[in-house]
Amino acid sequence: MADLEYLFFLGCLIPYRLASYEVSARKVLNKLGVKLVEMPDFNCCGFPIGPVNFDLALSLAARDLCLAEQKNLNILTLCNGCFGTLNDANKILKEDEELRDRINSYLQQVGMEFKGTVTVKHIVHVLTEDVGSEKLKEQVKKPLTGLRVAQHTGCHLVRPASHVGHGDNPEDPHVLKELIRLTGAECVEYTDETECCGNPIIGVNEDLPFEIAKEKLDHVKAAGAQALITVCPACHMMYDFNQPRIERAFNTSFRIPVLHYTQLLGLAMGFSPEDLRLNELRVKPTELLSQIQ
Amino acid sequence: MAELQQEAQENVKPEKIDPKFKYEVMKHPGAEKIQMCFQCGTCTADCAIARFSDFYKPRKIARIVQLGLKNRLLGNPMLWLCTTCFTCVDHCPQGVEVSSIVRALRNMSVGNMNEMPFIYKVFASNVLKTGYVYLMPESRLKRRGAEGLPPLPKSNVEHVTKLFEATGFLETLENASTFKNVNLKTGDQDG
């Protein structure tokens, strides 16, 4: 079991807005024998800094990577943004010697040096690559048979393909679908599954992300899904927290519950809806829960 | 094609061209291959933002960089509409990372014009002050204990400040002016 140990990089948005993701993730990971080591200290992965100063964003990411290197642990994140940013920094700093020297000259000011000795994983990678489907199947005590859900893998978990690795297909992502099927639920297909949630630009323009998200919710609804499953807090905010606002903006109604994958898996593992904080979702999954109970 | 010809005609006025601009852009990580763009338009065809915006077209951005029309790009608010979905990076037959080029242009706009969207100034200021992008309310931090969650890791603000200083961004941040929104109808700043 010793190899199922990771430095837990929680990020900023989850502790700020989405305790339901953290609580449900900690519960299922613990039950699966995954050990989370808390960060000795924390700074933002650099995601919102990259657009204004990429050198600083890389330095912030590299500092987090250095903390993991010092502990000799791989990083586990729950957020596509943190995963993409840390993983990307790890890759380009390993490959680009000139850039690495420059970033290391900044890190020198804080007594650190990036060496490139750890790997960055999203919880989806830990579940599929390290825990494995056999062990997951063993833990599924209450299969969610009869439930029809759709998935939104999100962008930074699979793109750009040349940077991400981990073997999913960015044109037709299947890894999250397989994880969903392990819970006993059916994973339905819908139009434009790889479309972005739009969240990263919501701070400069709200109308456009709302249009993109509305299109996604239209497609998910047309496919007859009872819920949408996400693995990123930003995507989740877009489809759950903003769903009533999107409904108002377009004078329409979706009422599609959006669950963190860890909540779906948790239900299948026998945790109660309260344990998994399903009550904290903005769009209440009442119908879905009555069906599976 | 007509659009391209029109662009080419408009753009021959020599005073508007900075022949070194593309080399400046190419110095940024990920933007190295800008000269390989052969204007096929795949990036624009597959860009979700381009579908909903009359102003944001990644193919055009690549062309304007190649032509050296620096003033059309630096400080242009529409640059902030890219969601960094990276579809253009995966689909470009020439290996041009348009979204990395957009990131380079944003960085250059911030550095040269001292201007950024308000939200980015707020986020960067929060990171500088607390290590986190958001100012965590005291009530939230307290609630973690009651929820059975470990305390949120403290941040090393001293280290973060040193990195802001070392990269020169501390000064930029302090002096930067801001704008609130990008207007979809005009492509201009709002507020």
Ligand code: SF4
């Ligand atoms: S897809 Fe690549 S080659 Fe084609 S227009 Fe866009 S950047 Fe240029």
Ligand code: SF4
């Ligand atoms: S990364 Fe930006 S430019 Fe490229 S397809 Fe996505 S939104 Fe468009």
